[in-house]
Amino acid sequence: MNTEKVFFAFFIVLALTLNFGFFIGDVDVIEHHNVYELFAALVISLIATMLKLGDRTHMGAVLLATSLVADLQLICAAVIWGFVTHTNENGIEPGTVASIVSLSGGALLANILSVILLIVETVMVRR
Amino acid sequence: MNGINYVAFLVLRRLRTPLILLIVVYSTCILGYVLIPGEDPDGNPHYLSFFDAFYFVSFMGSTIGFGEVPYEFTYAQRFWTMGAMYSTVISWLYSIGSVFAIFRDEAFLRLIKRTKFRYTVKALREPFYLVCGYGLTGSMVVNRLVARGVNCVVIDIDQERIEALELENLAMDVPSLCADARDPQSLNDAGIEHPACVGVLCLTNVDHVNLSVSIASKLLKPKRPVISRTETQEYARNLESFGTDQVMYPFDIFAEYLNMAIHNPFRHLVHDWLISPAHRAVAAEKPKRGTWIICGYGRFGRSLKAYFDQHDDVQTVIIEPEPARYEELGEDEVIISGLGTEAETLLEAGLKDAVGIIAGTADDANNLSMIMTARDLKPKLITVARQNNRSNHSVFAAAKIDMIMDPSSIIANHILALIKSPQLIEFLNEVRDQEESLCEQVLLQLNELVGDAELDSWAVTINETNSPAIYERLIHGEEIPIATLYQHPLERERPLKCKALMVKRHNKCILIPEDGFNLKNDDQILLCGLRGSSYWIYWTLENNNVLSYILKGTENAPGYLWRKLKGMRQ
Numbered sequence: 255m256n257t258e259k260v261f262f263a264f265f266i267v268l269a270l271t272l273n274f275g276f277f278i279g280d281v282d283v284i285e286h287h288n289v290y291e292l293f294a295a296l297v298i299s300l301i302a303t304m305l306k307l308g309d310r311t312h313m314g315a316v317l318l319a320t321s322l323v324a325d326l327q328l329i330c331a332a333v334i335w336g337f338v339t340h341t342n343e344n345g346i347e348p349g350t351v352a353s354i355v356s357l358s359g360g361a362l363l364a365n366i367l368s369v370i371l372l373i374v375e376t377v378m379v380r381r
Numbered sequence: 382m383n384g385i386n387y388v389a390f391l392v393l394r395r396l397r398t399p400l401i402l403l404i405v406v407y408s409t410c411i412l413g414y415v416l417i418p419g420e421d422p423d424g425n426p427h428y429l430s431f432f433d434a435f436y437f438v439s440f441m442g443s444t445i446g447f448g449e450v451p452y453e454f455t456y457a458q459r460f461w462t463m464g465a466m467y468s469t470v471i472s473w474l475y476s477i478g479s480v481f482a483i484f485r486d487e488a489f490l491r492l493i494k495r496t497k498f499r500y501t502v503k504a505l506r507e508p509f510y511l512v513c514g515y516g517l518t519g520s521m522v523v524n525r526l527v528a529r530g531v532n533c534v535v536i537d538i539d540q541e542r543i544e545a546l547e548l549e550n551l552a553m554d555v556p557s558l559c560a561d562a563r564d565p566q567s568l569n570d571a572g573i574e575h576p577a578c579v580g581v582l583c584l585t586n587v588d589h590v591n592l593s594v595s596i597a598s599k600l601l602k603p604k605r606p607v608i609s610r611t612e613t614q615e616y617a618r619n620l621e622s623f624g625t626d627q628v629m630y631p632f633d634i635f636a637e638y639l640n641m642a643i644h645n646p647f648r649h650l651v652h653d654w655l656i657s658p659a660h661r662a663v664a665a666e667k668p669k670r671g672t673w674i675i676c677g678y679g680r681f682g683r684s685l686k687a688y689f690d691q692h693d694d695v696q697t698v699i700i701e702p703e704p705a706r707y708e709e710l711g712e713d714e715v716i717i718s719g720l721g722t723e724a725e726t727l728l729e730a731g732l733k734d735a736v737g738i739i740a741g742t743a744d745d746a747n748n749l750s751m752i753m754t755a756r757d758l759k760p761k762l763i764t765v766a767r768q769n770n771r772s773n774h775s776v777f778a779a780a781k782i783d784m785i786m787d788p789s790s791i792i793a794n795h796i797l798a799l800i801k802s803p804q805l806i807e808f809l810n811e812v813r814d815q816e817e818s819l820c821e822q823v824l825l826q827l828n829e830l831v832g833d834a835e836l837d838s839w840a841v842t843i844n845e846t847n848s849p850a851i852y853e854r855l856i857h858g859e860e861i862p863i864a865t866l867y868q869h870p871l872e873r874e875r876p877l878k879c880k881a882l883m884v885k886r887h888n889k890c891i892l893i894p895e896d897g898f899n900l901k902n903d904d905q906i907l908l909c910g911l912r913g914s915s916y917w918i919y920w921t922l923e924n925n926n927v928l929s930y931i932l933k934g935t936e937n938a939p940g941y942l943w944r945k946l947k948g949m950r951q
Binding site for chain 1: 390391392394397400405411415
């Protein structure tokens with residue numbers, strides 16, 4: 255058993271589940287989307303990315319790329335959320351919520367890809 | 382493995398832990414601020430948003446500290462801030478520390494050096510020699526090659542020697558790598574497959590390493606010359622078996638040289654003069670034929686005996702303490718068992734009737750002791766000593782020994798002669814079959830040419846690229862005697878200090894051509910003389926006007942129009 259693999263699998267799956275939890279619900283209703291869940295998803299996704307730094311295999315490189323995509327999308331979502339809450343007089347509006355959630359939806363897709371790649375890699379190693 | 386990428390991966394891999402630590406610490410702090418209730422100035426409960434928390438932690442963590450925003454903190458928040466301050470500062474210190482640790486890491490620095498080396502070698506455009514082993518021989522060869530303006534790349538397994546090379550202050554940049562030359566990757570990095578690598582010199586003190594480098598080079602580029610030194614006869618034969626161009630077996634080289642000094646003193650002097658230019662062995666006016674005492678019957682002793690046995694006028698007496706070494710010798714040989722450092726043994730070997738003594742053991746102190754003892758017993762003796770350790774140079778020089786056999790300088794001189802011009806070695810081989818009178822004649826000429834100055838030798842080829850001026854005239858059927866080359870391009874009455882030793886034409890060698898010898902295209906000429914003369918000769922070879930001046934005493938009209946006008950006037 256490779257401890258590094260266990261860690262990575264844990265974080266990548268956790269990033270996916272958190273992301274999914276945040277994403278699910280009506281796309282423009284703020285009450286359906288928890289800010290803590292977004293925070294957790296972002297932090298876990300960042301950690302998962304760091305775990306892939308310096309991996310010289312081809313699979314490692316692709317996983318690094320997908321998790322970087324997820325990070326980027328989640329950071330965008332968080333920045334929009336923070337910026338709008340503090341600058342907009344009316345607070346957060348349904349349109350903004352929709353864009354935040356759709357961005358996290360994109361991140362979700364990237365996370366799903368990561369997990370699929372992880373599964374492929376696991377299946378290929380017949381040990 | 383791709384060097385730069387590898388370095389980048391290594392750095393990233395080392396950065397994993399610090400980066401993850403930073404993320405975890407930051408996110409914990411942020412989460413804490415978001416969850417801990419604060420108060421606005423009116424006393425209403427107020428929660429920091431994620432943005433506020435991130436903003437605060439960012440400037441706190443970097444110890445900038447803009448104060449408590451957006452409202453003054455409650456005590457609960459301040460408690461959390463205390464913990465947050467220390468943990469962020471510590472995690473930053475740790476992260477920065479590990480970045481610096483990477484740059485101070487031996488493995489990392491080695492990697493950077495290796496990568497730099499590889500790129501320097503790759504970028505070489507001029508022809509270079511790959512030198513494996515920077516010991517005594519290697520350093521001598523590299524020094525002299527660099528002095529002649531030849532590029533070298535050096536590999537050595539010992540870091541100290543590589544550092545010595547860096548401190549050497551050579552006139553040219555010599556890329557060097559500390560690595561095992563047996564490792565194909567290292568050889569590759571050092572440019573064994575580089576198109577500009579014109580030769581491989583295997584000069585390590587381990588025969589097996591020399592062998593493996595020679596094989597690698599011959600397999601990759603069969604036509605490229607490989608010169609290898611070796612310490613044993615078995616390896617010498619092994620190296621020759623797969624076509625190593627020159628195998629340097631110093632014991633054999635010196636034995637031949639000594640043999641030549643005894644039987645063909647003039648040839649010996651010519652050889653000596655051409656191979657080691659600065660050094661001048663004065664022909665000792667001592668009788669050399671007779672009985673020689675060889676102390677030590679190892680590799681050196683064996684080589685000597687083999688050469689001495691070719692002649693009837695030289696007898697040998699061997700002094701050797703180990704019976705196993707001389708078992709193979711015949712019954713009629715004179716062998717004394719002993720070390721040869723005591724007067725008793727030497728007298729038993731017949732020192733009083735001997736002409737010379739050769740101290741040829743592998744121990745420098747013993748060798749010196751033998752020479753001193755023997756000289757005390759018979760002052761007129763010719764002394765030959767083997768010097769194993771270079772650092773003993775001054776002691777050997779002080780002992781005023783007639784001939785010192787120093788393997789590293791023998792090899793270095795030979796290699797340099799080979800690199801200077803392969804024709805030189807050919808000339809020396811040709812001379813071997815000639816009469817002594819020819820050598821005497823050569824010697825007189827050399828003496829007349831350079832006197833006490835350093836003798837240099839170089840080769841020129843008569844063809845379109847190397848000597849266009851002469852080539853063109855020869856094509857038009859003109860006759861150009863070889864003496865043309867000896868004339869000074871500025872004043873043709875003044876002779877240059879140089880002379881042709883050999884002309885090679887269609888694989889036939891013409892030794893010491895007469896002044897009237899007519900040149901032909903594709904001749905290879907080996908010249909010797911003062912170093913300065915070689916530059917002048919290139920004028921004659923390449924510049925048509927200079928050549929015309931030398932031949933006729935007048936310069937050609939350079940331009941087409943001027944030539945026409947001149948023709949009309951005549």
